[in-house]
Amino acid sequence: MVVVRVAPSPTGDPHVGTAYVSLFNYAFRRKHGGRFILRIDDTDRTRYRADSEAAIMRELAWLGLSWDEGPDVGGAAGPYRQSERTDLYREACEELVRKGAAYRCDCTPERLEKVREEQQKRKEQPRYDGHCRERRLPPGPPHVVRLKVPLDGETTFMDGLRGAITIAHKTVDDQVLLKSDGFPTYHLATVVDDHRMGVTHILRAEEWINSTPKHVLLYHAFGWPLPKWYHLPLLRNADRSKISKRKNPTSITWYREGGFLPEAMLNFLALMGFSLGDDKEVFSLEEFVDAFEPDAIKTSGPIFDLQKLEWLNGVYIRQMAPAELARRLRGVSAVARDADERKLLTTIPLVQERMKKLTEYDELCDFLFRDAAPVGAEELVPKGRTPAETAAMLRRARDVVAATDPVPATLEAGLRALAEGGGWKAKDLLMALRFAVSGKKVTPPIIESMCVLGRDACAARIEAAAARLGG
RNA sequence: GGCCCUAUCGUCUAGCGGUCUAGGACGUAGCCCUCUCAAGGCUAAGACGGGGGUUCGAGUCCCCCUAGGGUCACCA
Known part of the structure; x- marks a missing residue:
């Protein structure tokens, strides 16, 4: 059985990248059976926002990306908020320290900052200098727990999309696993929870590739079997940088409130990482799930093209x-x-x-529901006509409208006959009526619109316009 | 900068050694339709980053370069 998860952090507006990763996890779970877990990664107390978790769930639900287990629905592997699992991480850390895979460190932020500065001055990689690696500090006084990354060697892991990836240990820092406030960092929490929740496949953003060796080292230290990783490409801004708030709308809420349809969002997001073939661009979530094959996910980071999303949204609206x-x-x-x-x-x-x-x-x-903005001669009078002529024509049109059934074909016939009889081009009359009735230049078809508005309202607006022309 | 990832039209992509004078979609331009705007139809411009290999043959396989991105936190 397949178990996948998405673990958003409740630090702000629900991110479109979360929707993207969730979509692929959702498809994976639907395709292979199993469970899709929503876990809330709320281990950063400084960035935590109380309303964010509910917003994340609301928007994922809006998209239709339902989860089998999560903070709201529960499940056998709960709790699903990491802040409620701190005992687990603390125990895990003790085990790691006992096994020599991690160590306590009481270096102050000031010292770390100083070390970093010196390293940068010497043009070295800024990283922890190992000061506490062999000190065997006792539990008790304020400290963090760090991963004891081997000084030599390398870690190789398999990425489902890219094959083997090898990273030398000397480029991997002794990452903090447990912060001095007692909360875990992502690295510890994700490994502990993924294992305890039985996660078999991890579909997450590409930005995690470089820290995967830390996770592999943790799995090994615990003696746990490795999950299979799939690092999804990053959504990009137009300048190809990682998608960001300043260069793109990134809040799912923004899209929902902005009139986008969930089915269009999903279709578009799927297009950003998967192809159902060259002539199949519009497809439902069901079709996507059927066609989905994890190995066929794209590896290059797609630019988030709002114009194409809008086109697709229009397609769905029309359907x-x-x-x-x-x-x-x-x-x-x-x-x-x-x-x-x-x-x-x-x-x-x-x-x-x-x-x-x-x-x-x-x-x-x-x-059609409110009064129209009054417009003047500038808009109402067609080229080559005088205000007086136009006022007279509008009044005749008003009479036709008032006397005709509000049925498009009938009304159109009446108005066209009127224009022709008066030596007017039908489009000139209709344009004048458009302005008179709607107050604007661009509207839905004006004859149909007048039929919706009704005879009395139309007649009144047309009369008002004629009156404004001084007729 | 070190390390890692990526590389077909402006954008999303099809292409899995010969069928590629490289196909589709968005966008752009023109035309048609038309009461405005759309929608729809037709047409046009538009790409295999560069260099080496392998092979009878490379967009397709390998290497190097280049470019872009990511990552180097007691953030995720």
């Missing part, structure tokens, strides 16, 4: 059943939120192929 789209719109659009259901539904066909994001609904449709 969606109208009633479902209406339901989703209520979640993010202020206009749709408290709209009458029937009226909301009638607007869907007008906007479905015009939105890339759900949030665009407001800009497109607000005039």
Whole structure:
């Protein structure tokens, strides 16, 4: 049986990188059966944010990346918050010290800083100088516990995507495993928990490759079997640096509130690391899971292209059943939120192929639910027409609108006949009506829009516009 | 800088020695459709980083270089 996990740190907004790694873990678990664990890596008390854990779970759930075990659902290997497992890490550390694989260290931050400065002055690798390696400090006084990395030799481990990776021990620092506050660092906690939770496959970000030897050393010291690692490529900014808050929206919440659909996010994220073939770019989570093969994950870091995500989001919006789209719109659009259901539904066909994001609904449709902004002659009067002519034409159009059933084909026929009869181009009349009725230049099809708005409201707006032209 | 990873159009990618005068998608440009904007259709520009090998034959295998990225914390 396969056991995978994702271990986000509750230090801020739920990160899109967490969604990315979660997606692949989720697919792996779905493909091979087994369990997917959500573990909260809250061992850094200084960066901890109380609201972050709930936000992470909320956004992963929004994406549909469900987990089998976690802080909220529990499970046999709990607790699933590392801050609630500190006894385990402390015991593990004692075992390591006893076995000679780790040692206590009471060097002060000041001393470490000084050592680092000197090393840098001599252009050496900044790293712990081993001062406490052989001191055999007793438990008790304030100290940390460090991993006793062999001075010579190297560690080789297998990466599922890259094959064997070898790293010389002299480039591996005597990493702190247990901090002076009694909390473990990532390295200790992840190894202890992954083992105790039975994790068999670790799909995590590439940035961990260089510290994997530390983890291998820990597994060996404990006498535990190694999991299989898959280091996923890092999502990138446009300049190819690791994706970051300053250069990209990284909060999943931002995407949800910004009108992106979870299915589009998932599809896009999958595209950033996997290919279902050259002509298969739009696919469901189910299709992805079916096709997923861990060995086929990409190794090069993809640039997070917001434009392509938006395109994909538009594809999903267009594919969606109208009633479902209406339901989703209520979640993010202020206009749709408290709209009458029937009226909301009638607007869907007008906007479905015009939105890339759900949030665009407001800009497109607000005039159907609220008063339109008044516009002047500049907008209303077509080229080659006078304000007086336009006012007169608008009034005739108002009469047609007021006397015609609000059915697109009927209304269109009436208005086109009116334009033709008056020597107007239909598009000039319709553009004037667009401004008169909506107050703007770009709208959904104006005839359909007028039918949604209703005869009285349209007539009133058209009359108001004509009046503004001084007619 | 040391170490590690990566390398096909601007971007995401197909390609697993010959079918590659390198295919698709986003984006860009033009045209068509058209009441605006979209959507849709058609067309165009656009890539195998460089150098050595291996081989009858290399985008595809190997090496070097170059470039980009990651990592060198009592952060994850």
